[in-house]
Every structure is written in structure tokens, then in C-alpha cells.
Amino acid sequence: MKKDTILEIRNLTVDYNSDFGTVHALNSLTLSMSRGESLGFVGETGAGKTTTALEIMGLIPYPAGVTKSGEILFEGQDLLKMGKSKLRSIRGEKISMIFQDPMTSLNPVMTVGDQIAESFRIHEKTGRAEAAQKAVRILEMVGIPGERYGEYPHQFSGGMKQRVVIAVALSCNPTLLIADEPTTALDVTIQAQVLDLISTLKKERGTSLLLITHDLGVVAEACDSVAIMYAGSVVEYGTLDDIYNRTSHPYTKGLFGSIPDIESDVDRLKPIPGLMPDPRDLPSGCAFAPRCTLSADECTLPGLGLVEIETGHLVKCRKVRA
């Protein structure tokens, strides 16, 4: 265990059962975060990023989701073995999550301001009037005029709802903040404002941040380290510098190659060829092999794991060696 590790996930394997087969959402996922760190969690659509977050929160949908094996150590204690009430208090006080879909966490019949104020009342035990004042202030910090306090979620645009959810999550003053695509619905100026706000809070309070996003630009601005996910497991992990300047896994390289470049004009973008694997029927061996230009016979062999190719830079690929 790294020094001052706050979160450590070991060999986490999660399935979803549906009428049409078993989805292997997480396959022996291993990941760790130190206190105060910002980890960018990037990867394929459907790779299992949200599932990982829900596992940490203990919110995997029942009965479809089944945790097959693994450990999630938060401050040294396994969340998967913890009793319900203890888990609830950790989730309430220490870990908070910004959900991908803002409406899952907003109450449609309560004004946005009251929802934020309520959170201040619960988490900081502030009185009614002070909580309302704080709510107005945090609304303005996420770029919404305070006078819109008394409106309901349906009167807000997609990005405005998302900012309310962010405000609620920040008001909880968590030790670990899990943010699932928090700024995807925001324009870049407000996104920058929200990321600044999160980073200020991080500095003041030493909050750790697990930032799930598809935006490699946001990761470059807001994170210290990066984990790249593909088909339910981490395929590359390292510092920003490792991932951006010594990109090693063929999937990660493909991601960087797909981004439209602001500075040049191209007629066609270059996505990674091939289709995502069916999560119900993953290939044995490397899940990326069928789409990989480097793939060879050995890539279909089972038993592939993360290998440290340089200090702290881990890659899950037989074709990439130290």
C-alpha cells in the first residue's frame, strides 16, 4: 500500500445480470488513490467507470448488479465488508458523488436553492438563514444568479441543473469527491470556473478527487494522475506526464488520435477501428486485441495483468515492455 493511500480497489469484479445475458462490467479492476490526489478516470463508453463509482458508493443497482469478488479499501477499511449503518455514515460524511445524470440527485418538487441549503444544514449543521445565504453564495460561484434560488429544476437548462448538483456535492465537504462527467454539460468558461472552484476546495481541505470524464483536455488541467479503462479494467495508469507524453497502451494512443485538433483542419476524424467488444462476451486474453494493430497470437492468452514499465507507469499489454 502506498503511503497515505485513501482509496484502494483490488481485483474488483462486477457483473450485471439481465434477461439477455451477463454483462461483465468490471473485470478484476485494480486502482489506488492517495490523499489529496486528483485522479482522472478515462475510458471507453461502457468501460465500467460509473459502475466503479457506484461500487464505491455502495449503490450498485439491486438485484441486477452482483459484486463477484474484490476489495474496496477506504482509509484502510473494506467498504464491501462494512455494515449498512457504518457504510451509510461514511457515504454521508466522507464520500460524495456528482452523478452523471443530474436528475437522479435532484428533487423535482423542491427549489434548487432549498436543496443546496438543506445539504448545508445537514452537513455543516448551519441554521436555516445562514444555510440559505451559503446556498446563494455557492450558486453564484457556479455561475447562477442568486435570484434564481427559488426556481425548480425543470426551469433550469441541462448545464444549470448539473451546476446545482455540483453545488450540493461541494457543500457536503467530503474527503473523497467522485465526479462522474461533472462538466460535460457545461460550456468551457463555466467549466473552467467549476474546475477552479473544485481545485480551490481541494487545496483548502485536502479533498481527493476521482474525476470521470471523456475530456482529455479537462484531465490535463485538473488531474495529477490518470487511469485509462477498457472493457472493465484499467489498461494504463500513470502520472499526467506518463500518459500524455509517454502514451503506451495502443488503446490510449487511439484515444489521443481521435480528438479533433483545434489548430488544423481535417476532413475526417480517425477513430479507433472496429467495434467495442460485447460486454457479455469478452474475448479471452486482451479485450482490445481484436481492434489492435499490434495484436499477435500471444495476445489471446489469458493471465494478462498490469506491468510497471517505468516507476509508477503501469500498462496492461504484452506488446509494451519496459
Added chain:
Amino acid sequence: MNALLEIKDLKKYFKTSRGLLHAVDGINFAIERGNTLGVVGESGCGKSTLGRLIVHLLEPTGGKIFFEGRDYTNLSHQALLESRREMQMIFQDPFSSLNPRMTVKDTILEPMSIHGMFGGDQSEQTRHVGNIMDAVGLAGNLANSYPHELDGGRRQRIGIARALALEPKFIVCDEPVSALDVSIQAQILNLMQDIQSERGLTYIFITHDLSVVKHISNDICVMYLGNMVEKCPAKEIFKTNYHPYTRALLSAIPIAKTGVKRERILLKGEISSPIEPKPGCRFAPRCIDAKRDCFETQPDLVEISPRHIVACHLYSNVRAIKK
């Protein structure tokens, strides 16, 4: 000009407890057949409302919509139903726009049966569903899955497939790729471009991703609190831009590289409320260059160079110089 769609002084005001909220406040533009107009702007500036007005999901408060030269503003019930075939919308939020009790196949099939496509021939319709699923990269064996069993990206593909089902002429795409990873995003953008050139489709493309909008659009329209503040050819925007809001927006784009520190223009000052807005330029309270004029009168759009228009008092003498 061969405009497929033209809007004139289009407005949408919502009633709120504290007065009228000017979500879209007098927007004019035309889109040529086969082109894409990108729409960008601050979250809450009225982009989705504009899109909904155009496809008749909302009633405008004022202004006109012309489609293929015909006035489309006030349609009869029958004409409205017809217009649904020609104009479609792909939504921002794949979670709430899909019916949780409908399988992927039924979701795509439904508009076809409502509109009696292929003369109501069900086996033709089913075949068409297969083709479309293929085209948007949904594996055939997902046909009987339900939206909640799928991740965000696959759900968004269903939305795209559903919009394509009726083979419309015009689609408002409201952040269709923002839930997708960058590789699948690239696939979908390529796909949308292919369909566009094959079928002569016209798009309005709303997004927060400025590199995507530059890539996909012919022209880009920048909105701020219900107004259009700048419009120009897409390829031009990063090189030549005028409105202080456009400049702030461009300066905030996060770059996927390490060690780039750019001068970001920070927007300070009070954010104007769209409810009973004050006179003058909506951006003035946050604009570093604001003069007295800016707080008093709303600037008109001026054409600074061909196809490049700006609404800002800093350039109000430009037209005079050019004349």
C-alpha cells in the same frame, strides 16, 4: 440563396414568478441546404430552447420560422405531424429522452409505424431498423435490450438512430456526442457527416466542444443570454474573432496536452439575469471593454467581413468605415 431554414426575430419568453424570462430574444439566421450551423454559448443561454422552437416542440413568443420557403411558424395539427417527418431532434440527455419500457428495436421502430413508413410494411420497417442500428454502431444483438441496461454512449446512439428512422431533411442535434468517449465520438461525427452528404441533410449542431463544432460546422453562431453575439465561417473562428465573449470562450478551451499554460480571460462581474433583462448589451456587466453605451443600448449586428457578423459596440463604427 438556397436556404432550407430561415428564422426571423425568433423569441421565446417563459413566465416565471418574477417576470418574463427571455430565453431566446430575437434571433435571425438562415441555413443553406446540406450545411451545418454550429451553436455554442454559455450554459443556459438558450441553445436548447432555440432548437426546440425550430422543431416545434415549443411555441415561439414571437418571430417567424421558414422551412423550404414556407412559413412554418403556426402549423395546423396535421401540418405539425407532417413536419415531424422532415425535422427531428437528437437530445442532450439520453437518460430522460428514451422510454425505459421500450426495447432498442421498438424505440427506433415507433416513429416509423406512427408515420406509416414503407407503406406500413412491417418487415421492411424491421429491416430498416437493422440498417440504422448498423449505421450508428449498435450491435444487432442489442435489439431487445432496454435503455437502462446500456451505458450512456449506447443510449445516445439509440437517440441518433431514432432521429434517423424517418429520414428527415433537417436535424437539430443537441449535444449528440458529449456523452461518448472520443473514439466513438469520432465515429459518430464521421457517420453524421456521411449521412449528411449522402442525403443532403441539414444540421443545427449544439455543443460545448469547440473543436467538435469547428470540425462539423460550416458556420458557427455564438450565443449569450438569448442573443446571437457573433456568427462566422467555422474555419475562421479560431483565427479571427471579435466579440469579447467569444474571445473569453475560446481562451477557456482545455487543451489535451501537458504544460500548456494559456492566458485565460476570466469572466468577472455579476452575471445578468435573463428575467426581465436590463437594457444594453447582456454581456456588459462582465465585459472588460464595456463603455457607457454598452449599458444603455443593445448593439446591432454588423458585418465585419463577408459572412462574419458581430453584435458589439466596440465595432459599431466598422460599418461606417467600410461604407
